[in-house]
Amino acid sequence: MSEVITLRLLEDSSIHTAIKKCIQCGTCSASCPLSHYMDYTPRKIVNMLRNGMYNEVLKSKTIWLCSTCYLCAVRCPAKINLGEFMISLRRHALSNGYNNAQEYLKLIKTYAEFIEKYGRISEAMLMINYSLKTNPVKAIKMIPFALNLMKNGLLSLRVEKVNDFQVVKTKT
Amino acid sequence: MGMNNSIGYYPGCSCSKNGLAKYYGESTVKILEHLGLKVSEIEDWNCCGSSLYRVIDEKKAYLLAGRNLVLAKKKSVEKIVVPCPACCISLTKTLQKIREDKELEKKFVEVYNTGKEDLSRIVVKHVVDFILNDVGLDKIEENVKNKFEDLKVGVYYGCQITRPYASFDDPEFPSSLERILSTTGVATIESAMKTKCCGGLLMLTNEEEVLKIIEKIMNSYIDRGAQCIVTACPLCHLNLELAKNILMKKYDVRYDIPILYFTQILGLSLGLESRDLGVSREDFEKISRKIVLTARR
Amino acid sequence: MDPRIGVYICHCGLNIAQTVDVKKVGEYVKNLKNVVVVRDYPYMCSDPGQELIKNDIKEYSLTNVIVAACSPTMHEQTFRRACSTAGLNPYLMQMVNIREHCSWVTDDVEKATEKAKLLISAAVNRVVYHEPLEKLQIPIEQSALIIGGGIAGIEAALKIANSGKKVYLVEKSPSIGGRMAQLEKTFPTLDCASCILTPKMVEVASNPNIILLTYSEVKEVSGFPGNYTVKIVKKPRYIDENKCIGCGICATKCPVKVPDEFNLGLDYRKAVYIPFPQAVPRKYTIDREHCLFFTKGVCRVCERFCPSKAVNFEQQPEEIVIKVGVVILATGYDIFDPSVIKSYGYGRYKNVYTGLEVERILSASGPTKGKPVLRDGRVPKTIAIVHCVGSRDERYNSYCSKICCMYAMKLAHLLKERIPDSTIYEFYIDIRAAGKGYEEFYRRVQEEGVIFIRGKVSEIYEKEDGKLLVTFEDTLLGVVQTIEVDMVILATGIVPRSDAKDLVRKFGICSSADGFFMEKHPKLAPVSTVNRGVFIAGACQGPKDIPESVAQAAAAASEAMVLLSQSTLEVEPIIAEVQQEKCSGCRICVSVCPYGATIYDSEKNATRVEKALCQGCGTCVAACPSGARVMKQNGFTDRQILAELEGILIPLKPRIKIEVTSTG
Structure with missing residues (x-):
């Protein structure tokens, strides 16, 4: 993945916030009505971004399976709005030509x-x-x-x- | 109430006259009018963009939603009543974003000649919030004509009505709808699924997974004896209707219960005609046996 | 004689020198009026640094000293002492803060240097108007007040009392013992909590130097360090403490059952009660809210059966006024109320408990006499313990409550011991087991078969049969699971006492953002507060376990005794003064003083300042309509302040047009 894309991704405020604040407790995953159908749990997606696995994240099914019900957002102990986070990831996937959904x-x-x-x-x-x-x-x-x-x-x-x-x- | 002129109404695509939830929109306006509140539809409104447009172009999504706020502002509207929770989120989020994001605000000034100061007084309210906290239960109780006797109603909020920005009720265990419906005499059925998501737009893209979720939701009410389910969201209503049809084919008549908007139950209780509220004849027959006329005090 | 000023510029290692060009500053200062010597040195506060100053005072016959270094809160005393030893009145010295005010706030060397020059120039202008001042000596009341009868308060009281000083120990509930009395065993050693606590409680009761005021609360505080006057209200027990022999016949006969607070409502006590069997004092209390005599005017059974005629329904609240020199706050903590986390169902689901509730269940004196059974009498076979409930959660409290990991593991151990065939899960985010023997305890519990799952529980759902479905992500596997358990224990965090703010106000201390009492310095003055005579100990300062609370209590006691060991307390002379003969007696100063230090003398129709009470805030001086003619703030006279301003502004004159006229 090009550096420009990576940079844009990381500068996106909702993505940036999640990467910065997540404590990896898994409350989001366990609150998500669709996590059973995801290839990576939402918590894992954040950790993958932390570890530079941008390509895998943008290719994942997970980001397209979020129904933005915001249950994760209201329960997150780090006050991360993971619903917004998923919408942002979709945008980056779309604008960078990941067309697996x-x-x-x-x-x-x-x-x-x-x-x-x-x-x-x-x-x-x-x-x-x-x-x-x-x-x-x-x-x-x-x-x-x-x-x-x-x-x-x-x-x-x-x-x-x-x-x-x-x-x-x-x-x- | 002395503020009638400043109340705007934003139907959004679903609740507009060409939308699948037009009866939600119509019944909302009817009951508000019946209760003496004049709300005026924001002229020439456009789609809020929902979460979909933000996937395409974030900034433009805010400009889209914001156009409605600008139109409201031009008519000196300070409070916008919205029946659709997703529209509510789009509009609220846009207001919040304009406040925080200087660049976006600049763009608003550039495109609409309107900045955050101009929009700061606008309040976006879901119709549940508006009916409970602005109209008030007293006002409704004064106007109730028919009480439902022993109608068991499953109250299904869905997810976005109280999440993530709304502050008028608990995000997971709200009680606003129960309080509003308490005036109509129905017996509300409590379910742990009441704010669980119906799957939303994923009904279109991931039907199989979403159906499983809705089956669970409907079971949680039907197991407890619900005779109908009320919603306050056009998408929840649509998804439950779609699922109901599929589930009825797959299983049995167990799922054959009316899916109504809370405004329809409330409207019937206020003495409005089922026709005007968009309650189908079939559905009306199923619940009408439970209606008794209350003598006016 | 013309003033002769010495200026001393500190590098503070690199703290200052890295950003402020000290040599340039020195060059500039050298040419200022009245400056006879300028030196810079890596650490002015070091012995050799101080020696420089002392030698110069003698050698150059300095009349004033300026130290440009860190904040005066750090080292003003150091340099005052240095001047004093060299025979210069310490108040003729002025500190200039070129660290916090210059080097630490910017990376811009030029600007920081420029500002340092101006601030020193201001001091050079100012010091010539300094007057020699003498510290005041105020007698210290030889007694201590300790608020809170938990383990911290008990420990502090015993330490001070054993040193021979008088201690008033005030506790708002009917018995001392605090939270520790509610615990079954203590981690990691598994000592029985009551077994190690009750001897201390008894010692408090029998120590002749301790005046124990239970069922009492502080109503008003006035005075100043060394001399506080405290009004305490002793709530009526409706039982004469002097007559009650603690036989308990009253409770046996009392027909009213009330949810037992000590057992967290898990069972009942009577309307006349002692909170727990080892209560100190062992004096019964009638709970006015529930007693049939008070609610319905009937019964009086206790009165009839009391063998010592101790019941007295006429008892009134009693106001006690005491004088003390020092105060220690040891008010402890409240438990976070987990019912606000709706998805955990605490309060709605009968088999969801807090950690403290389980302590009571496991206690021999608890509601089930130590038998680990649920509210419905069943013995739980699968138990989920949820960590970080209300802690490390920005929605509620960001801080770590520190004790929960350990007590959660202790509960797991005790439950496993009493229900050997049980399966126990600990849901954690991170295990915090830092402490002597703590990590070893964690290992031990894991070896005993307790299952540790890294993941926070997202929701709990109650089935019709009362069993609980617990949903979580095992974050080490990345798998979301739901398990069925008989019991959930929420390892609830700890929060400041609900009345903490009230005490902060009463005692003139501060609280930190989280609401706990704030220490004067997090590292170097951990039990002191901004109020010199008030100290803090235990969990009222922040989450703490028993060993830490005890250590802090001993520290606070020792700090308190440092004050009490002196017969007088030195007070800064930086206070207000009134020229009574010129005072018109308008009393505006009386109305504005926050410390009650300006006192109107009707005979002279003039105000005077009570030196011991004045804190030198200057409000009265600013408010006095006659201004400097009548009132003066030592150390901050109009003349000194204006000279200081001129010192800053005059060098800037080419750039800024200013008019300065001195009036004072």
């Missing part, structure tokens, strides 16, 4: 398209677009559920467009 990346992409086009999203449209991109069979299985939504007047395929939405073109 295909499903999630497609979701993000679909999401971003909506935002950039309308400024708002339609969950129904988002789910349909996303399903078609990833798993058309599953999309078909969803039809009964969709019909049910429709019956209850919930399946709106419209998206309202936000006026005056220049912010999305801002250079950051």
